[in-house]
Amino acid sequence: MPRSTIARIDTNAIRQNYRRALALGNGTRAMAVIKADGYGHGIRDVAVALKDEAPKFAVACIEEAHAIREAGVSQPVVLLQGPHSDQDIGTSEAEGFELVIHSEHQLNWLDQQAVVPVLWIKVNSGMNRLGFSPADLEGVMARLEAAGHGQKITGFVTHFACADDPSSDFTAQQTDCFARAVAPWPHLEKSLGNSAAHFREGQSLYDWSRPGIMLYGASPMINTFGPDLDLEPAMTLEAELTSVRTIQAGEAVGYGGSFKATQETRMGIVAVGYGDGYPRHAGTDTPAWVNGRRIRLIGRVSMDMLAVDLNNAPNAKPGDRVELWGKNISVDEVARHAGTIGYELLTGVTVRVPRVRE
Template identity: 65%
Template sequence: MPRSTVARIDLDALRRNFQTARSRAGGAQVMAVVKADGYGHGIGPVASALDSLAPKFAVACLEEARAIREAGLVKPVVLLQGVHAKADIDECARHGFEPVFHSFQQLAWLEQLEARPVFWLKVNTGMNRLGFHPDELNGVMGRLQTLGVDQGLLGFVTHFACADDPESAMTAQQTSVFERATSAFPGLVKSVANSAAHFRPGQPMFDWSRPGIMLYGGSPMVGTTGRELGLEPVMSLEAPLISTRLVPAGESVGYGASWLADRDTRMGMVAIGYGDGYPRHAGTNTPAAINGQRIRLIGRVSMDMLAVDLTNAPDAKEGDSVELWGRTVGVDEVAACAGTISYELMTGITGRVPRQYR
C-alpha cells in the first residue's frame, strides 16, 4: 500500500481565483498562466478546469503548449519565452500557439518561413531580461512591414520587475515607458499585467492581463498572504503522521541535533521531506496543522521525513493526516519561514507526490 502523502487540488477554488482575477482586470481580457506544470498543480487538469473561463492560456515554452493540446484543448496558447529554434515557429503556426518574439534572431527565423503564426513582440521597459529596447521598436516594426510579416502581429507585451512591492515607483515608470513606446501603433493590443498588477490601485491593465500565482492562491504581493488578498488555496499538501514518541527534556531530534527539547515534548514524524519538494530550509517553528490544530516543525527537514511538536494536538495519533500547507496553514506562511516564495514551493513538489483532483 503506498503512503498517503498527497497534494490535493481544489479545481473549484482555482476557478474562483480566476473569477477574482477577471473582476480585478477592469476591461482587460484575462489569459490564464499555466506554465511550470500549472505552478505544480498539473497543467492538463488545471487548463481543463479553466477552459470554459479563459479565452487564452500562457506558458513559458513549447513543451508546455504541447501539453495543453495533449489534454484535448484548442484555445490559443501564448509562449511567453518565445521559441528556441526556427522549426518551433512552424509548429506554432500549425497548432495555434502565439510566440512572444524578443530577439532579432527570432525575427530572422520568422522571415525565412512561409507559414507564420500570429505573434507578439516583447518590449524591454526596464526589467532587462528579454525584449526589444523602446528605441529599437520603430525599426523592428518597419522591418516587419517591409517584409510583409506585420500582418501576423497581435500586439506588445512587457513584464514588471517590482509590481509586488507597493512602495516601488518602478511599475509606474515601466508603464509609462511602455505607453510611449507603443503609442504609434494604436491598432495593436497590449499586455502588461502580471498577478501583482491586479492588486495595484490605478494600474492600467490595457487589453490582456496575465495572472499566474494568484490563480493558485499564492500572494503576488510582498508582506501579504493570498488569504488577505481574497484568494483561496488550491493545493493542500498532506502527509501521514507515521510515529509519535515522548522526547525527554534535554534530548534532540534529527540531523545535526539542531533542536533540543526544553521540556518533555510529544513529538511526531511525518512522511514528507525535501525529496518530495518540501523546503529543507523550513526549520523549527514553521507551521503545519493536524486535525485542524496548528502545530510546528522542530529540527531539520530530512529527505523523507520531518518532525513536528504535537503539544497543541494532544489527540493526534499515527495515521492522522498532517497539512503542510492548505486551508489551515497558508503556503505563503511556510514560504516566509523557508526564506522563499510560494511560487517555488508549489512548483517544487516532486513527482513522487501524487496529485488528487476535486
C-alpha cells in the same frame, strides 16, 4: 500499499481565483498563465479546469503548449519565451500557438518563413531580461512589415520587475515607458499586467492581463499571504503521522541535533521531506496543521520525513493527516519560514507526490 503523501488540487479554487483576476481587471481580458506544469498543479488538469473560463492561455515553451492540446483544450496559447528554434514557428502556426518575439535571432528565423503564427512583440520597459528597447521598436516593426508578417502582429507585451512591492514607483515608470513606446501603433493590443499588477490601485492592465501565481491561491505581493487578498489555496500538501513519541527536556531531534526540547514534548514524525519538495530550510517553528490544531515543525527537515511538536494537538496519533500547506496553513507562510516564495514551493513538489484532483 502506497505512501499517503499527496497534493490535493482544488480545481474550483483555480476557477474562483481566475474570476478574481477578471474582477480586479475591471473588463480586461485575462490569459491564464499555466507554465511550470501549472505552477506544480498539473498543466493538463489546470487547462481543463479553465477551458470554459479563459479565452487564452500562456506558457513558457512549446512543450507546455503541446500538453494543453493533449488535454483536449483548443484555446490559443501564448509562448511567453517565443520560439526556441525555427521549427517552433511552423508548429505554432499549425497548432494555434502565439509567439512572443523578443530578440534578433528570432527575427532572423521569421525572415525565413513564408507563413507565421500570431505574433506579440516584447518591449523591454526596464526589467532588462528579454525584449526590444523602445528605441529599436520602430525598426523591428518595419522589418516584420517588409517580411510580409505585419498582419500577424497582434500586440505588445512587457513584464514588471517590482509590481509585488507597493512602495516602489518603478512599475509606474515601466508603464509609462511601455505606453510611450507602443503609442505609434494604437490599433494593436497591449499586455503588461502580471498577478501583482492586479493588486496595485490605479494600475492600468490594458487589453490582456496575465494572472499566474494568483490562480493558485498564493500571494504575488511581498509581506502578504494569499488569503489576505481573497485568493483561495488550490493545493493542499498533506502526509500522515507515522510515529508519535515523547521526548524529555534536553533531548535533541534529527540531524545535527539542531532542536533540543526545553520541556517534555510529544513529538510526531510526518512522512514528507525535501525529497517531496518540502523545503529543507523550513526549520523549527514552521507551522503545520493536524486535527484542527496548529502545530510546529522541530529540527531539520530530512529527505523523507520531518518532526513536529504535538503538544498543541494532544490527541494526534499515527495515521492522522497533517497539512503542510493548504486551506489552513498558507503556502506563503511556509515560504517565509524557509526564506523563499510560494512560487518555488508550489512548483517544487516532486513527481513522487501524486496530485489528486478534487
